[in-house]
Amino acid sequence: MSKEDILRKHLEFKKTSVSSENKLKDLERYIGKFINYKKKSLEKFDEDDVSKFINYLPYSINTLNSIKVHLKVFIKWYFPDWSLRFRNLDRICKQKKAPRTYTPEDMITLKEIKKIVEADDDIMYKTYWVVFFYGGFRPAEACKLKWENVFFEKKGVIIKLHATKTGKDFYKSLPLEAELLLKQWRDLNSSEWVFPSPINKNKPINPKSICGRLKKISKKAIGKEVVPYALRHSIATILYNDENRKDDLTAQQLGHHKSMKDIYLHLNQDGIKANARKIWIKPKELSLEQREEFEKKLSVLSKDITKLQKKDLLYQGGFHLMINQLAQFKKLNKGKDVEMSDEDKRIYLALQKLQNSETWLK
Numbered sequence: 543m544s545k546e547d548i549l550r551k552h553l554e555f556k557k558t559s560v561s562s563e564n565k566l567k568d569l570e571r572y573i574g575k576f577i578n579y580k581k582k583s584l585e586k587f588d589e590d591d592v593s594k595f596i597n598y599l600p601y602s603i604n605t606l607n608s609i610k611v612h613l614k615v616f617i618k619w620y621f622p623d624w625s626l627r628f629r630n631l632d633r634i635c636k637q638k639k640a641p642r643t644y645t646p647e648d649m650i651t652l653k654e655i656k657k658i659v660e661a662d663d664d665i666m667y668k669t670y671w672v673v674f675f676y677g678g679f680r681p682a683e684a685c686k687l688k689w690e691n692v693f694f695e696k697k698g699v700i701i702k703l704h705a706t707k708t709g710k711d712f713y714k715s716l717p718l719e720a721e722l723l724l725k726q727w728r729d730l731n732s733s734e735w736v737f738p739s740p741i742n743k744n745k746p747i748n749p750k751s752i753c754g755r756l757k758k759i760s761k762k763a764i765g766k767e768v769v770p771y772a773l774r775h776s777i778a779t780i781l782y783n784d785e786n787r788k789d790d791l792t793a794q795q796l797g798h799h800k801s802m803k804d805i806y807l808h809l810n811q812d813g814i815k816a817n818a819r820k821i822w823i824k825p826k827e828l829s830l831e832q833r834e835e836f837e838k839k840l841s842v843l844s845k846d847i848t849k850l851q852k853k854d855l856l857y858q859g860g861f862h863l864m865i866n867q868l869a870q871f872k873k874l875n876k877g878k879d880v881e882m883s884d885e886d887k888r889i890y891l892a893l894q895k896l897q898n899s900e901t902w903l904k
Contacts, residue, residue: 545577548584552616564682572609573616575599584620589628592617596634603640610635649776654764658756661763667755669727670737670747672720674770677701678777679714681749681770687736689728699724 553570560566577584579595592613599606614635617624624631650658659671674684683703691702699721701714716724727736733743740747753770760768828836 545584548620549574549577552619555619556615568608569612572612576613576616587621587627589630589634592628592631593634603638607637607640610637644772644775648768648772649779650760650764650768650772651776652780655773655776657763658760658768662755662759665723665727665730666737667759669723670752671756671773672723673716673736675773675777676716676720677714678774678781680774681752685737685749685752686746688734689731689736690734692724692728692736694721694725 549570552573553566556566556569560569576595579598580587580591596606596610596613599609601609614631617628617631621627628634655671655675659668662668662671670684673679673687674681677684679687687701693700693702698718699716701716702711703714704711724736731738735743735746737747739745740751749770756770756773757767760766
């Protein structure tokens with residue numbers, strides 16, 4: 543059996559448990575690289591070949607971790623004697639912990655995203671930056687967004703997405719400035735894709751081209767290179783550090799669990815600096831004379847507050863008494879013409895108005 547046939551059969555096997563086309567393409571690419579890494583037949587492969595192949599790959603730790611999973615499954619699927627031939631397979635394919643990719647200094651502010659948008663003179667990319675940033679999109683989500691999933695409603699624009707991990711739909715919203723720009727771009731765009739490829743309008747834009755353009759524009763606008771994922775982390779940091787927003791709503795906007803909040807709290811540079819300063823802030827100790835002086839002032843203020851409370855109660859009691867007298871006056875003089883002085887009439891009308899007022903404190 544040729545290597546191509548082996549790869550094809552393995553893909554058919556994996557389709558029983560993997561439905562994502564992107565994952566199947568990754569699987570085909572990485573396993574294809576492995577089986578063609580050496581010119582010798584697969585029957586002659588040993589664990590030394592596996593180690594050299596993994597060490598040869600120029601990928602990030604996260605990508606290598608994914609490849610190791612695919613490789614391990616393939617070896618167990620193809621080699622009946624894998625436990626003897628690849629005795630150290632678990633050690634070779636052990637997952638490595640990736641270092642924290644982003645630091646607080648990598649995050650950008652609302653002012654900086656505005657500068658990036660203003661620096662780009664292409665309306666499609668202007669729209670992409672604001673939609674991507676405020677929507678908290680992943681690069682692939684934004685690039686493959688279709689107009690059929692964008693709903694311009696009276697209360698604001700809503701974007702529908704499908705989470706491949708959970709198999710559930712979730713929704714994103716955008717602020718007014720992003721919505722207006724998105725509407726403007728919609729009138730100029732005839733493609734089914736919100737962000738079509740500049741080369742072929744029938745295909746979505748390539749995430750790699752987005753990354754290259756963002757690096758160039760951000761360097762020009764704010765003096766540092768920014769990658770797409772940093773935009774997502776930045777808006778997540780801003781939203782999670784806003785005490786007026788509920789964590790559940792932020793998690794829904796970003797499409798992940800609210801337990802992720804702790805990660806973004808550590809990316810808030812201002813918050814980290816404020817916590818760092820607290821170590822040197824000591825409460826001022828008062829002398830005995832200062833304490834006595836403050837206690838006297840507190841005692842005077844307490845007496846003043848008590849007087850005001852009593853006065854307020856007297857006023858309220860007086861008003862209630864006058865209202866009761868008015869009610870008795872009406873009851874006694876019902877249907878009678880009563881002669882009153884101008885001053886009595888004024889008081890009488892004022893009491894009636896006070897009694898009918900919705901602002902009267904009952």
